[in-house]
Amino acid sequence: xxxxxxxxxxxxxxxxxxxxxxxxxxxxxxxxxxxxxxxxxxxxxxxxxxxxxxxxxxxxxxxxxxxxxxxxxxxxxxxxxxxxxxxxxxxxxxxxxxxxxxxxxxxxxxxxxxxxxxxxxxxxxxxxxxxxxxxxxxxxxx
Numbered sequence: 001x002x003x004x005x006x007x008x009x010x011x012x013x014x015x016x017x018x019x020x021x022x023x024x025x026x027x028x029x030x031x032x033x034x035x036x037x038x039x040x041x042x043x044x045x046x047x048x049x050x051x052x053x054x055x056x057x058x059x060x061x062x063x064x065x066x067x068x069x070x071x072x073x074x075x076x077x078x079x080x081x082x083x084x085x086x087x088x089x090x091x092x093x094x095x096x097x098x099x100x101x102x103x104x105x106x107x108x109x110x111x112x113x114x115x116x117x118x119x120x121x122x123x124x125x126x127x128x129x130x131x132x133x134x135x136x137x138x139x140x141x142x
Contacts, residue, residue, distance in 0.1 A: 024084070034096060038093045039097070046100070056108070
C-alpha cells in the first residue's frame with residue numbers, strides 16, 4: 001500500500017506555484033510607446049529623405065536608420081543601468097519601424113500618383129480658340 005501511495009504521489013501532477021505577473025508583458029503600455037515612437041520616427045525620416053533623394057531606397061534607409069538608431073540607443077541606455085533593457089521593447093521598435101515605413105511608402109505612392117497624373121481631356125487647353133492662346137500670340141494676330 002505504501003508503494004501504491006508513493007507511485008500515486010509521483011505520477012499525480014504537482015501543483016505549481018502561481019507565477020507572478022510578467023514584469024515585461026508583450027502588450028504593455030511601454031510597448032505601445034515603443035511602437036508609436038518608432039513609427040513616427042520612420043515616417044519623419046522617410047519624409048526628410050523624400051526631400052533629399054529622388055528614389056525610394058535611400059528614403060527607406062534614412063527612415064529605418066533614424067527609427068532603429070533611436071530604439072537601439074534607448075535599449076543601450078537602459079542596459080547601462082538607467083532602466084530595464086528588453087528584447088521585447090526592441091522587437092516593438094522594429095515592428096513600429098516597419099509599420100511607419102509602410103505608411104510613409106503608401107503616402108508617397110499616393111502623392112506621386114496624383115502629382116504625375118495627366119490632365120483629363122476636358123481640362124487640357126485648346127490652342128485652337130483665340131481665348132486660350134498665349135497672350136502675345138493673340139495680340140500679334142491680324
